Amino acid sequence: MSGDTLSDLLRAVRLHGAVFYYIDGAPPWVAEAPHAREIIPAIMPGAEHMIEFHGIVKGSCWAAITGEPPVRLEAGDVVLFPQGDPHVMSSAPGMRAPSVDTSVYFSPRPPQLPYALSMRDGTTACLDGGGGDHATVVCGFLGLDARPFNPLLAALPRVLRVPGSTLGPDSWVTTFLRAVVAESNSRRPGGEAVLERMSEMLFVEVLRRHVDSLPPEQTGWLAGMRDPTVGRALSLIHEKPAEAWTLERLGEGAGLSRSSLHERFVHFIGQPPMQYLTQWRMQVAAGLLRDTNAKVMEVALDVGYESEAAFSRAFKRVAGVSPGAWRKGKRTDPRRTA
Numbered sequence: 001m002s003g004d005t006l007s008d009l010l011r012a013v014r015l016h017g018a019v020f021y022y023i024d025g026a027p028p029w030v031a032e033a034p035h036a037r038e039i040i041p042a043i044m045p046g047a048e049h050m051i052e053f054h055g056i057v058k059g060s061c062w063a064a065i066t067g068e069p070p071v072r073l074e075a076g077d078v079v080l081f082p083q084g085d086p087h088v089m090s091s092a093p094g095m096r097a098p099s100v101d102t103s104v105y106f107s108p109r110p111p112q113l114p115y116a117l118s119m120r121d122g123t124t125a126c127l128d129g130g131g132g133d134h135a136t137v138v139c140g141f142l143g144l145d146a147r148p149f150n151p152l153l154a155a156l157p158r159v160l161r162v163p164g165s166t167l168g169p170d171s172w173v174t175t176f177l178r179a180v181v182a183e184s185n186s187r188r189p190g191g192e193a194v195l196e197r198m199s200e201m202l203f204v205e206v207l208r209r210h211v212d213s214l215p216p217e218q219t220g221w222l223a224g225m226r227d228p229t230v231g232r233a234l235s236l237i238h239e240k241p242a243e244a245w246t247l248e249r250l251g252e253g254a255g256l257s258r259s260s261l262h263e264r265f266v267h268f269i270g271q272p273p274m275q276y277l278t279q280w281r282m283q284v285a286a287g288l289l290r291d292t293n294a295k296v297m298e299v300a301l302d303v304g305y306e307s308e309a310a311f312s313r314a315f316k317r318v319a320g321v322s323p324g325a326w327r328k329g330k331r332t333d334p335r336r337t338a
Helices: 005-012 036-043 151-155 172-186 191-213 221-226 228-239 247-254 258-269 273-291 296-302 308-319 323-331
Strands: 016-025 030-033 049-058 060-065 071-074 078-081 087-090 115-117 135-144 160-162
Touching (some): 005 151, 005 228, 016 191, 049 191, 078 191, 151 221, 221 228, 258 273, 273 308
Parallel strands (some): 016 115
Antiparallel strands (some): 030 087
């Protein structure tokens, strides 16, 4: 690949990290989280999708989507819930919190983040069971756009675990997890902003490790990005979305015939190259409409359309609303007016 397709995508969907806390659990302890959509307004107002992640700094614990089999986590491991599923972190498998109170997330934020969460008798979390083998777990959130087009989300599993053994004891990810705990105690200026950027780096590193671990027969956007020919076609589309691409030209760039590229692209990505091109163009256009004052016709030209009418029809098919309505809605996004 001549370009960095993953970076292009993460920029386009506005990946950003926010809000950090850590828990220090004495067994038996348990903390349960609701579905991400229930707490997005409290954690990341205006975000379309939110991923929660947990990193084990000390000890061990169990993580599970609510009602499903758990996975064991050791010090250095990182686990993400990319689809926003409700989940449980606990000192033993099968534990549940008495209830899940979402009002905890809507309580006033502390004056400075990160912070330590400690609850002896709670509903959403019961963290002090009186035992001696404490576990320290760092928790954070990642926000990103889901619309009009984010192929990455569909390519990610519901639970994504990266063992600390693959990262190494001296990796910067381990340093980052320890830094969250240190920052919660030292309260140094700028600590929250630094951790936000580092959380975004952590997500990229987790994705890299995940891609490296995919079996040869795996399909999906990440597997397609790794494939030499499909990856090259994706790179060309992402590098030059306004180019007058045809299936033949993309095939030449990827080193395949038209029919071979179409077949291989559909195998990995699940849709034809030209359909993907249209959707990617609309994602780029959505960002231009949101972040610039360019006229709709100017945006159309920037993503490869010579007619405003043709662009508007394509945009509405993908986004569900007209370019003007999309711009109006995003200009009232809480993140733009905060």
